[in-house]
Amino acid sequence: MDKLENTIIEVCTKILNEHDINAYEAEALGTASGSDIFLLCAFANKIREKFTGNKVDLCSVINAKSGNCSEDCAFCSQSAHHNTNVKCYPLLEKEKIVEMAVQREKMGAKHCDIATSGLGYTGKEENFEKILNAFKEMKKKTNLKLCACLGTLKKEAAFKLVEVGVERYNHNLETSRSFFKNIVTTHGYDERIDTIRYAKEAGMEVCSGMIIGMGETMEQRIEHAFLLKELKVDAVPVNVLNPIKGTKLENSEALSPLEILKTFAIIRLILPDKNIRYAGGREVNLKSLQPLGLISGLNGMLIGNYLTTSGRIVEDDLEMLKDLELSF
Numbered sequence: 001m002d003k004l005e006n007t008i009i010e011v012c013t014k015i016l017n018e019h020d021i022n023a024y025e026a027e028a029l030g031t032a033s034g035s036d037i038f039l040l041c042a043f044a045n046k047i048r049e050k051f052t053g054n055k056v057d058l059c060s061v062i063n064a065k066s067g068n069c070s071e072d073c074a075f076c077s078q079s080a081h082h083n084t085n086v087k088c089y090p091l092l093e094k095e096k097i098v099e100m101a102v103q104r105e106k107m108g109a110k111h112c113d114i115a116t117s118g119l120g121y122t123g124k125e126e127n128f129e130k131i132l133n134a135f136k137e138m139k140k141k142t143n144l145k146l147c148a149c150l151g152t153l154k155k156e157a158a159f160k161l162v163e164v165g166v167e168r169y170n171h172n173l174e175t176s177r178s179f180f181k182n183i184v185t186t187h188g189y190d191e192r193i194d195t196i197r198y199a200k201e202a203g204m205e206v207c208s209g210m211i212i213g214m215g216e217t218m219e220q221r222i223e224h225a226f227l228l229k230e231l232k233v234d235a236v237p238v239n240v241l242n243p244i245k246g247t248k249l250e251n252s253e254a255l256s257p258l259e260i261l262k263t264f265a266i267i268r269l270i271l272p273d274k275n276i277r278y279a280g281g282r283e284v285n286l287k288s289l290q291p292l293g294l295i296s297g298l299n300g301m302l303i304g305n306y307l308t309t310s311g312r313i314v315e316d317d318l319e320m321l322k323d324l325e326l327s328f
Contacts (some may be wrong), residue, residue: 004028012043012269016050021269023226026214030218037262044265051273056321056328057235057300059111059147059277060104062285064131065091065309069117071186073174074248075241076210077308078117086308089128091116095319097134098141105142107304107314108328113147114162119187120151120195123160132164139165147207152187152195158202169199170207171238176224178209179216197233207236209279213241213255214262222262222278225270235300236274238248238264240281242309257289261296268297275299280306289319 005313011025033141034241067088069078077084092100097114104112114131127264135146148161148171173192174180180189199206208231210224211270227234240260243252255263267276277300282290290312303318305311321328 004032005039008032008036008040008043012040012047015047015269015272016043019217021032023222025184026222026266027219028261029269030222032262033258036264038259041265041292041296043109043262044268045295047113048276048299049294052269052275052299054326055299057111057275057277058109058303058328059300060107060109060304061113061115061149061307062092062097062100062104062301063098064300065089065112065115065116065118065127066308072118072184074183075174075214077194077244077247078150079247080148080248082244084244086244091288092268094130094134094137097279098137101142101144103139104304106145108264108318109303110145111210112142112144112145113149113168115149115170116151118151120153121157121165122154125159128157128160132160132221134168135161135164147213148290152191153198155198156199158195158204162202162204166204168205168207169195170237171195171199171208172211172239173224173288174225175214175216176213176220177227178223179214183214193231195200196233200232207235207237207275208233209237209239209277211239211241211281212260213252213285214249215252218263218266221264222270225267228274229271234275236267236276237270237279237300237302238267238276239300240285242281244308250257254285257286259293260285261289264293264296264298277301280309280311283312291324294321294326 072081077086101112125211146166147168
C-alpha cells in the first residue's frame with residue numbers, strides 16, 4: 001500500500017467516524033491520481049450514504065429575467081460586458097413564471113428556483129414586488145419548495161422573501177476569495193457573504209456553491225469548500241465551467257473528467273452532511289461519466305435546462321438514478 005492510498009483510507013475512516021477533515025489532509029488528497037481517485041470517490045460515496053442517505057434531491061430553475069447584467073463575471077453570458085448570443089428579456093409576467101413552475105413540478109423537481117439577472121435587490125424595487133407575487137402564486141398552485149436566486153440582498157429583502165414562503169436562497173460565491181478578483185471586479189466578495197448571512201438570519205436555508213474549471217487551483221477549491229463549511233450553508237451546487245463564446249473565459253482549458261470527480265469527492269469529505277449537487281456543465285465536461293458523479297459524493301442535481309444553456313433530457317437523468325438504485 002503506497003503512502004497516499006494509506007492516507008485516503010485513514011482520513012476517510014476518520015470522517016466515517018464523525019471527525020472533521022482539515023485543510024492539510026484535504027490538500028494531500030487533492031494530489032490523488034489514477035486508481036487513487038477511484039478509491040477516494042468510493043469512500044466519498046460511503047460518506048454520502050452514511051450522512052445523507054440514498055435519496056437524490058432534484059431541483060429546477062426558471063430564468064425569469066435574462067441578460068443585460070451590469071456585473072462583469074468572467075464566466076457569464078448574461079453580462080452586458082460580454083458579446084454573446086444570449087436571449088435578453090425583462091422580468092416575465094407572474095402567470096408565465098407560475099406556469100413554468102407547474103411544469104417543473106410535473107417533471108419531478110421538488111424545489112424550484114426563480115432566478116433573475118442583475119446585481120440584486122434592496123427590497124423596494126417594483127420588480128421585487130412582482131417576484132414576491134409570483135412566489136405567492138407558486139405557493140398556492142404547487143407543492144414545490146420555493147427557492148430564489150436574485151443576486152445580492154439587503155436584509156429587508158431577505159425577510160420579505162420569507163414572508164411569501166421562500167425557504168431557500170441560492171447565492172453562489174463562485175470561487176474562493178483568493179481567486180475571486182480574477183473573475184469579478186464590479187462587486188466585492190464580502191457583500192456576497194453578507195447576503196448569505198442575511199438569508200440565514202431571515203430563516204432561509206442557503207444554497208451556495210462554486211464553479212470549477214475557471215483557472216483556479218485545487219487548493220483554491222478546497223479553500224472555498226472550507227469557507228462554505230464555516231458559513232454553514234445547507235446545499236452546495238457545483239458547476240463545471242461550460243465556456244461560452246464571447247465571455248472572458250471562452251478559451252478556458254477544460255478540466256479532465258477525473259479531476260472533476262476528484263473535486264466532487266473532496267468537497268463531500270469537507271462537507272459530509274450537506275446537500276452537494278450537480279449544477280451546470282456536467283453534460284459537456286463529464287459526458288458518459290455523469291453517473292460517476294453520483295457515486296463520488298453528490299446527492300442532488302439540477303434537472304432540465306439551466307439559465308442560458310440546455311441540460312439533459314429529464315427522463316434520461318431519472319433513468320440514470322434508477323440504474324444507480326438511488327431514490328428521488
